[in-house]
Amino acid sequence: MRKLIAGNWKMNGTSADLPELAQLASTHSGSSVDVVICGPATLLSRMADTGLKIGGEDCHPANSGAYTGDISAAMIADTGATYVITGHSERRTDHAEDDALIASKTEAGWNANLHVIICIGETEAQYRAGDTLDILRAQMDQSIPDAATAATTTIAYEPVWAIGTGLTPTPDEIAAVHAALREHLKTRFGSEGAQMRLLYGGSVKASNADDIFALPNVDGALVGGASLKATDFSPIITALQQSA
Numbered sequence: 001m002r003k004l005i006a007g008n009w010k011m012n013g014t015s016a017d018l019p020e021l022a023q024l025a026s027t028h029s030g031s032s033v034d035v036v037i038c039g040p041a042t043l044l045s046r047m048a049d050t051g052l053k054i055g056g057e058d059c060h061p062a063n064s065g066a067y068t069g070d071i072s073a074a075m076i077a078d079t080g081a082t083y084v085i086t087g088h089s090e091r092r093t094d095h096a097e098d099d100a101l102i103a104s105k106t107e108a109g110w111n112a113n114l115h116v117i118i119c120i121g122e123t124e125a126q127y128r129a130g131d132t133l134d135i136l137r138a139q140m141d142q143s144i145p146d147a148a149t150a151a152t153t154t155i156a157y158e159p160v161w162a163i164g165t166g167l168t169p170t171p172d173e174i175a176a177v178h179a180a181l182r183e184h185l186k187t188r189f190g191s192e193g194a195q196m197r198l199l200y201g202g203s204v205k206a207s208n209a210d211d212i213f214a215l216p217n218v219d220g221a222l223v224g225g226a227s228l229k230a231t232d233f234s235p236i237i238t239a240l241q242q243s244a
């Protein structure tokens with residue numbers, strides 16, 4: 001499978017950041033891995049002009065309608081973007097999104113021909129209680145629609161306690177979780193589950209990327225803070241290319 005590195009700019013970025021993105025696009029054109037930047041809706045069409053693969057950070061489940069302030073998957077596709085994230089923990093927490101809504105948003109993304117990155121992850125309390133795998137399996141069961149295929153869907157495992165904190169699980173912990181996620185995907189989706197990309201996310205940086213990308217069943221990363229500056233993101237992209 002082709003590996004994937006996706007940056008998630010969250011609520012960051014203005015037009016002043018576009019020249020740097022163009023530089024990143026030129027440095028990594030023809031990359032052996034998929035490089036995607038998921039950015040704010042206000043920038044997507046101009047981000048797409050850089051030649052990078054671009055994604056939305058969220059979408060509404062409906063195609064259009066009276067939903068003030070929301071963005072549909074079709075609108076995201078109309079900017080030239082080809083990816084969208086669903087189920088990010090900041091959406092689950094800050095906007096009370098549940099797995100059923102995330103499944104609906106994922107189907108909306110597919111209907112707009114977007115590749116969907118579905119995020120799952122346990123909280124610190126769930127991690128400390130030893131409930132990580134139960135939580136992740138339940139999130140996968142309920143937020144990944146039955147029609148998921150490797151071509152349309154990527155799963156991103158992001159421990160909530162590792163996001164933006166500088167903390168990460170140990171390599172052994174990441175490997176164990178990804179092995180369990182792979183088995184769960186294979187049980188449900190067969191060969192499609194074997195091929196579906198599994199990303200790790202949560203405080204990925206240049207300094208830990210080599211160790212994370214060397215792990216089995218880690219097919220790339222979803223990167224937040226370290227994707228905002230080309231000087232931080234570029235070495236992480238290179239690390240994934242070298243592991244591929």
Ligand SMILES: O=C[C@H](O)COP(=O)(O)O
Binds near residue numbers: 163164165166204
């Ligand atoms: O979507 C990205 C994740 O929330 C990870 O963010 P982070 O790399 O800043 O920890």
